[in-house]
Amino acid sequence: MRGVMLMLWCVAGAPIMFSQNAYFTTDPCLTPDGKSIIFSHEDDLWMTPSDGGNAVRLTGMDGRETNPRVSPDGQWLAFTGTQDGNANVYVMPLKGGDIKQLTFYDLSDAVDSWSWDSKFIYFTSNRYNNFAAYKVAVNGETPIRLFDNYFNTPHHVVEHPVTGEYYFTESWESTLQAQRKRYKGAHNPDIETYNPKTGELKILTTYEGKDFWPTIDRNGQVYFVSDEENGEYNLYTLASGKKQALTKFTTSIQRPSVSANGEKIVFEKDYQLYVYDVKTKSSQKIDTRLPRNNTLVLTQSLNTAGNITNFDVSSDKKKIAFIARGVLFVADIKGQFIRQVQTRPKERVTEVLWGEDNNTLIYVQTVNGWQNVFTITADGKTAEQALTNDQRNNRSINVNKSRDKIIYLSGIDELRLLDLKSKKNETIVKDEFWAIQNANPYFSPDDRFVVYSPYRNFEHEIFIYDFQKRAAVNITNSGVTETNPYWSPDGKYLYFSSNRLKPRYPYGTQHSKIYRIPLEKFDEAFKSDKYDELFAKQEKTDDKKDDKKDDKKSSVAVTIDFNDILDRIEQVSPDAGTQDIPVVYTKDADAVVLYIS
DSSP, rough: OOOOOOOOBBBBBBOEEEEOOOOOEEEEEETTTEEEEEEEEEEEEEETTTTTEEEEEOOOOSSSSEEEEOOOOSSEEEEEOOOOSSSSEEEETSOOOOOOOOOOOSOEEEEEETTTSEEEEEEEEESSOOEEEEETTTOOOOOOSOSSSOOOEEEEEEEEEOOOOOOEOGGGGTTTTTHHHHHSSSOOOOEEETTTTOOOOOEOOOOSSOEEEEOOOOTTEEEEOEEETSSSOOOEEEETTTEEEOOOOOSOEEEEETTTTTTTEEEETTEEEEETTTTTTTEEEOOOEEEEEOOOOOOOOOTTTTTTTEEEEEETSSSSEEEEEEEEEETTTTTEEEEEOOOOOOOOOEEEEEETTEEEEEEEEEEEEEEEEEETOOOOOOTEESSOOSSSEEEEEEEEESSSSSEETTTTTTTEEEETTTEEEEEEEOOOOOOSOOOOOOEOSSSSEEOOOOEEEEOOOEEEEEEETEEESSSSSSSSSEEEEEEEEEEEEEEEEEOSSSOHHHHHHHOOOEEEESSOOOOOOOHHHHHHHOOOOOOSSSSSSGGGOOOOOOOOOOOOOOTGGGGGOOEEOSSSSSOOOEEEEEEEEEEEEEEEO
């Protein structure tokens, strides 16, 4: 496999436009002199001055190129590429030339760092166990595993320039769950060292949370990331063996990398590049400008088949709103007439609901990297209006029965109620929701309660919030995950999914089933009673108007008996297979449960 580094600025004298303040610039590293940054953007590698400026594309291979690292002598650029589908280690001359593939394995090899003699590349691989540290020679010899035991999982290895010690961490919390902040527990990653000459192992940090992503300069000064100061990932160092915070950002940084000369440290923050100056102890956002080929926008046909990710049917049963590829559409109920609703063209719509007037659309849309709630009319007569404007993700919206209020999750710790008429927005619950893997909250059929599913010790629990009492009750509290709660339309049951015999952590819920909880203690009708009803005499009536009775459903009043509620759980799905995310509706007086399997 051969490739060529791309460093063309213009073609035939045609001017190239550059975008300002590029976003989604990831995996940065510095050249040894600290003058240039190499980073990944749109699956290719780029180079830009460390004080900002125009970026130059370095690679254009098939697949993704990530994890760039420059050799200490400044001659080579190592990176991870997925040209063949799986991630392997590649190397190329920094000044341009042929790209050479160094590893050829069918799993994942992720570049971490270089040896200080510029002869070896350290990388993390899952070729033998979950993950472990390896090194491969720059000339492409057989990779060498650094730690032999199957249960050793060191990763993110960097080498000390004098002693040859390996600095690393060894927890899935710094690899598979690196994005999870504020973890405290038995699997917290620490900065450790191992001397391959003497066999001595040292643990340098003892914080019960997360210390990881080490990087080291030519003088042996180590830097790393920790969330000890304020719950967000910030830059730290070890000064005379003691942990010292260098930054106090309110949003997290990722993957710091120090220049070999120790003058600068580059990292990712808020989807952009930042540089920390070691001498001045200050950080600066780097204005990275990427070339753009601006062309006229052509009319496009959008195939929505198989790409619909969210939808809602209007209460008049005449219209359906749906989302495909982040674009909002409205159609008649048969799908014969479809029109795109003009939201912000460079942003992504993720959720949609109909308002009470069957014209207003309530939807979640990304703006500047954050999800917020908006409204717009489907007929196009009213412009978009922002209902929230937070620097946190607002999502999992659901409406009440009259469609004039919504409940939603905000950030990692809030359940909120938003009145669509008064625009009053209040936090009704503060709890541990996390930012991912959330179950939707739902109003009860009578709007008195809200059911939601926060975390307890890495497991979902089901809580019910009472608007009248302004209090919440944990109705499961079992130590395993019960999640995706859903009210039955008659308000008598609460359905949910669970594997009641096995916790979800750390591998996720497996072989889940659908269960329900009777919200009150009552007996189901016996089959013999159903049989007797077949012979019951029908009362005759002379009032023919009874045949045209109003078919409006009687109002539902939800009553919950919390005493021994956990003892009333019953499985309703088959024993075989996996069932998840129940949705319940009524058909011919029977409850029908839809689920994913």
